[in-house]
Amino acid sequence: MTPQREQLEADVLIVGAGPAGLACALHLANLIKKHNEARAKTAGGAQLSPESIYVLEKGREVGAHQLSGAIMNPKALAELVPDYEKSAPLDTPVTDDAAFFFTKNSAYRMPITPPPFRNKGNFVVSLSKLTKWIGGLVEKAGVNLFTQFGGAQLIYEREGVAGVITEDKGLDKNGKPKDNYTPGYELRANVTVLAEGTRGSLTKQLVAAKKLDNINPQSYGIGIKELWDVQPERVQPGFVAHTLGWPVSTDMYGGGWIYGLSNGRLSIGLVIALEYADPQFDPHAAFQTWKTHPFLKQILDGGKLVRYGAKSLPYGGWYAMPRTYVDGALIIGDSASFLDSQRLKGIHLAMKSGMLAAETIFEALLAGDFSATKLSAFPQKVERSYIKEEMWAVRNFHQSFQSGLFGGLLHAGLQFITGGRGLIDPMRAHAGHEAYHKINGRPAPERFHGDGKLTFDRLTDVYHSGTRHEDDQPCHLVVADTNICSTKCLIEYGNPCQYFCPAAVYEIVQEKGAPQLKINAANCVHCKTCDIADPYQIINWVVPEGGGGPNYEGM
Incomplete structure (x- = not known):
């Protein structure tokens, strides 16, 4: 009725x-x-x-x-609120920017910061506070x-x-x-x-x-972020760094950020394009692994995790x-x-x-x-x-990296010279979920657990996102056919939802000796990754009861 x-x-x-x-x-x-x-x-x-x-x-x-992240170019805000600097919660202006290439144990600062990573004149902000x-x-x-x-x-x-x-x-x-x-x-x-x-x-x-x-089709990435309190002398307010390389392999598109805010607060995160080949790749685990790099470790040592969150981004341009x-x-x-x-x-x-x-x-x-x-x-x-x-000017940029980092850098250089055109214009793209390779029954990898000080499991991070939902409500993650999850997807792709979700929403559990999908909808941080990255496109994210979800205070 x-x-x-x-x-x-x-x-x-x-x-x-x-x-x-x-x-x-x-x-x-x-x-x-x-x-x-x-x-x-x-x-x-x-x-x-x-x-x-x-x-x-x-x-x-x-x-x-x-x-x-967030680095904000203030020009739209200046149009909207001409006297914004009098009262807008702009944490700190960018004072230094850098780009690093990471190997497992070393960090190489690029002698010249590439133009896309230059942020002088911009502000490090909390988007939550700004909105x-x-x-x-x-x-x-x-x-x-x-x-x-x-x-x-x-x-x-x-x-x-x-x-x-x-x-x-x-x-x-x-x-x-x-x-x-x-x-x-x-x-x-x-x-x-x-x-x-x-x-x-x-x-x-x-x-x-x-x-x-x-x-x-739209291309997407997932950004995973933590807010830390660190010793103030470790990072100066307004210091902005971006990283390429380890632990993101060269056949993937992604990198990290390190932003110094005021009063010893630090924004760190990793963004990964949702178009990788391995369906058992875990973006959250990659982010936690990235924090163990010596460059990050010495900054975070003795610090404290304050907040956690994740969201998807539209890369398609x-x-x-x-x-x-x-x-x-x-x-x-x-x-x-x-x-x-x-x-x-x-x-x-x-x-x-x-x-x-x-x-x-x-x-x-x-x-x-x-x-x-x-x-x-x-x-x-x-x-x-x-x-x-x-x-x-960047209309073909992201598509260039669908074949890997080095080919993408070559295309990006040519596009920079030719005003965005490059060798192919328009450069076509495929939907990210089509990039998965079938694993055909490959055993599941061991899950990342964290040490509880520098690195954390997903449930600990979800706790720091302030997420809450009313438990007794219809599930807002609507799976069209759960039989696919426990049969076809299990064999062909190893249930990628268990890995790409940064909030431990999806689990495959044994019930009466048979695998079944379990959805922990109360954990959901509203990043929409499941709606985007499911290989069969059978997960539909719909709005839960209003007021539910994360609380990204200060993020």
Whole structure:
């Protein structure tokens, strides 16, 4: 039986309170304010209201699900909030940048830092703190910001999108109503903006339903991060280093970061492209192994782990960007692949995409026209902005590394000389999960356990992510056919979900003498890696009850 849902109407509904969604909301509210002030002086024309802008955030508070390295180029923030330096929580400016090549026991600093690793003028920030600050400005501007609500499904009308239905609350694990059951809201809007981050569940639905894919499938990476307190003299605030090499093999794409923050705090992490051949490769174990390198070990010795997290990134670039508009809807930020795949910088591009979306929506509100034709002004604005300039120069970059590190470096050098073209333009890509080689029954490797001081197992790290979910709710990790997991996948690929998940969500256990998939959904840190990297594409990540998930305070 279809539940009776309360219906709310808005001019604009933004799904996701990350840098893209919040920038969109704040810029649109500012445009409306200027419009209303001008109309008040001339006593003519209809006024708009920022209160008719709704923002949904599935985290328990704004910033709770925000994770990045993070090095931020401030130019989009300077456009959005011109006096940002007075109050924005920018931890420290970059004071020194370096690039290292690691072997197992040595670190070689490159004599000249390659251009993609140069960060002078940028800031080391906590994305969680930054979005929380912008969220306060959004609310102060009169926008309605609702936390602990996720977008569960799109409302389609005619050829386009008419809004979103939020998740039902108070269902038990079998989907039956509990005493606190509340059906999700039906939120209708003239324009719905999908700003869900990488592999957004609604964006995935919309791209598939409307066939919005580009010439390349999206490529993804996983970033695994820890925040440490270390002895202040070990790393200077503003020191930024990136590493290539050990323990990431040359047939894979990945590397590490070491960012010095203020007050002896350190951000470290490893990013790995989710397109490797060995289905039993464990990104979390690789990250923990990376920390045992002498260069890292001497920095971390005597320090303390503060926080842990993981998230996926859209590597695909310009040729993997979906069409970003349909009747009644826009796609922005990481959901739309606005990330510089060479520098792995996306905060400023996400924010700028949100601002350009706001300008498009403002024009649509004035015209009373929310058609795809009217909203197609958004990609045209992107084309004329520095988003196009940055992303076009690296349009073939990530694809170059799908055949290995050294071939990728050769292609990247040629692309640098030719303005991004290289030898092949466009360079095609394959979906990452297609890279797996079958293992055909190869024994499972021994799992990484950690020493509890420098290195940690996944459950210990999950504890440090602040993750929590209501246990008695429907599983938000929907596996289409679990028989494949216990039979075909077990033999052919050794159940990669046990290895690529950085939160120990998936296990193969013995029940009545037979292997069965066990899902520890309460551990999920919302990185979406399972939805991306499953070899059979039978795992569908959907929003759990709002307020669940990690708490990336300070990350």
